[in-house]
Amino acid sequence: MASISSAGIGSGLDVSSIVSQLMTVEKAPLQQMQTAATKIQNQLSAYGKIQSFVSTLRDAAAKLGNPTTWNSTAATSADSSVFTASTDGTAQAGNYALSVQQLATAQTVASPASAFPVGAGVLRIQDGAGGLAVDVSISAGDTPAQVRDKINAAKAGVVASVVTDASGSRLLLRSAETGADHAFTVKEVVPDGLGGETTSTTGDLAKLTYDPALPAAAGVNMALTQAAGNAKATVNGLAVESATNLLSGVVEGVTIKLAKVSASPVELGVSNDTESIKTAVQAFADAYNQLNKYLSEQTAYDPTTKRAGTLQGDSGTNSLRYAMRGIVGGTGTMSGSYQRLAQIGLDVKKDGSMAVDATKLGNALGGKLADVQALFATKDAAVPANNGFAVQLQKWGDDLLKFDGALTSRSDSLQSRVSDNTKKQDAFNDRMTQVEARLKAQYSALDTQMSRLNSLSSYVNQQVTTWNNSSE
Structure with a gap:
């Protein structure tokens, strides 16, 4: 009889190898569960994409069913x-x-080139539109850039800038908004001699002031370069x-x-705006084709590779495909010159895809816009069969995607199967842990027993040899 020669614990039995091989057989059902889980997960992922494609088609149909699209x-x-x-x-x-x-136009005034350097004082800027006057403090020796920045920071309704040329640097003030009401004045705040204050265009900052209501000599005040109008x-x-x-x-x-x-x-x-309508129609056709292509791929079977799509044989997916093709390929009962999409250039091919004849569509929109609108956007609450194609597809999408719709229910069912499969795998793994422990205990006990028998056999053999040697 052949013996197991792997190293054991005194007996020659390879307990670990024996248990490992037995567990491989015991765990065979786990692989089947894992394969089933992968298949369900793939189906769940496919249904997630279908929901996304249906949502896109539903939204494109909703746009064509909206009167605003046609009134643009x-x-x-x-x-x-x-x-x-x-x-x-x-x-x-x-x-x-x-x-x-x-x-x-925006009012623009410019200081004389001799305005700088300036003395200290306060400029009061008043927007003619009736806003509050804003005071800006000027320090002695401020540069044109420093004055510009102070005025802009005050947000007084004017925009300050500096222009520099051969004659020097000049401060430009422009009203922030156009219009005659936004003409502005710039005056210096000075003491009134009575303990209060007044405004002036002849003080230390005269060359930075402007008031069209007061006479001004050239070079003394800012000059108007553009009137507000x-x-x-x-x-x-x-x-x-x-x-x-x-x-x-x-x-x-x-x-x-x-x-x-x-x-x-x-x-x-x-x-x-027929161009925006053409864009909406093309988006509708693209969304339809995207969904149709995906459904075709997922339900296809390739006899050459003998590989089937993830949803091949799935009755729900097939029903979905037939329903959408039935809508776009059908004949409507809405009023107007058109009852079929093909009449305006949307031809449904044998593979279910939709081709857009731009010339035919353009002619229909240019000649009978109201009838094209009726073909897509007619709404008849009393007789749903009279609804336009866009209205029908929008409702179809809404019904599929609502909380108890076919797509939602199917996804929920697949998710439930994934959860059940996970629970079964967990329970199976727990059971396998117990089986492995039992097998290890059994074969360890066998190993111990065989070790004892081997020791007894060695002792008997030794005694026989001793007896034979003493008999000679």
Whole structure:
């Protein structure tokens, strides 16, 4: 009989190896559970991606089902160097003649080049729009840059800067906002001789003061280089005025940004923004194709590699794919010239993908915008079958994604299976720990018993040899 020759504890039995081999057999079911867990996790991950793709498609459909998308307009300028324009959801299509007579300007004053060095004092800056006057303390010997920084830090409604040329450095003050109301004055605060104070343009800081209401000699005060003024324009012959170069509300829903004076009227056109609608339709098609492609990949079977997609044979996924294809490939009962998406250039192919014919879509939007809107956005609470395709797909997505929807329920079910599998593996591992301990105890006892038998055999053999030797 062959014997186990591995080193044992006195018996020759390799207890560790024997127990390890037996445990490999005992643990075979664990591998099956781990394989099952991996499969479930892959399915759970796949359903997570499906939920994301469905959410994207639902949101794209919701945009096409929103009247705001279809009511959007765009404004164009026949000469963008004169003005540009943008619209909001309230603008109505139409054409307007706009001419610009004057741009809004900010008041600017400049000190004489001989203004520095300066003495000590307080400058009081008053914005003509009625804000509180702001006082700025000036120290003797302050440089133009130091005066500039003090004025800017005071936030008095003016912006100070320094211009330096061959004649020296001059301080420039510009109103922070355009418009006639933002004309400002700069005066020096001086004692009034009665224990109080007054303002002056003839004190130590006279060359940094400006007041158009008082006479001033050249080089004594700051000089006006640009007066504060409002923008002036005419829209279809109607004179309009604005403190800024933005005209808001002159044409309802349109904001016009003036850029320069025009010698003659420039056309402002407001029309339906079909480009933004095309973008929304393309986003809808892209979201649909993304979901369709993923579902096809996950349910496919490759006979060459004999590999199946993660969700191959999954009835829920197949139902999902058939439902979405059924919606976009169906015929609607909404009013208007169109009842099928293919009629406006959205063709559903054999593989379920959607191709967008840009020319066909553009023609439909340009010629029958209201009918295209009806195809997507019709809402009929009494007869849901009359709903537009975007409305149908939005509801389909909402139903799938709600807390008790098919996708949510399926994901919850898979997550529950993952948890159950984990519990089973934990229980199995606990049981295997007990089995391994029992096997080690049994084979250790066998090892001890065989060690004793080996010792007894050696003793008997020794006694027989001794007896034989004494008999000779």
